[in-house]
Amino acid sequence: MGEKYAIVEFEDGLQVIPSKWFNADLSGAYWPTFTTLNNKRYDKAVKLMEDPKCTWVQHPIVKIYGTYNNYELARRKLKDAELLSDINSGSEVQENLKKSRKIRAAKTFNDSSNDELSDDLVLTDIPQFPTKRFKTAKNRLTPFKNNKNLQIGKKY
8 A cells, every 4th residue: 555544444433544554454453552532642643653553452444435645635535434424324234225125116016906096097088189279471472582483572
């Protein structure tokens, strides 16, 4: 990876981490053991791209959203990713919704009660469209201007 920072989705949310914190196969990342209340220490560790310590815990990565060379750009993109992605819904819920949508779309109703209703709705006597009246101009001038055989001003 040539970029310095990455937006990563863990099981509990999104975060910007240095690329150094990834494990070898990019399936997990090392996470500092700082307290949750100490966000300044975490931000400092990310900005300075500290090397992972042996005491840090490795967490599985769900998805890598993007990599960036600039920390400020990565933070801005993190906010966009939080707004645009639905992190709180699990993949199982999304799969169930997709399956149920396909099933709902494939259903057809062949009830006899539905057929009776549709027969009642059919109109047997459809009213005709009103006829449009056209105004016709009598004795119009010919539309041909360059015709030598016609006399100018001749009416048809």
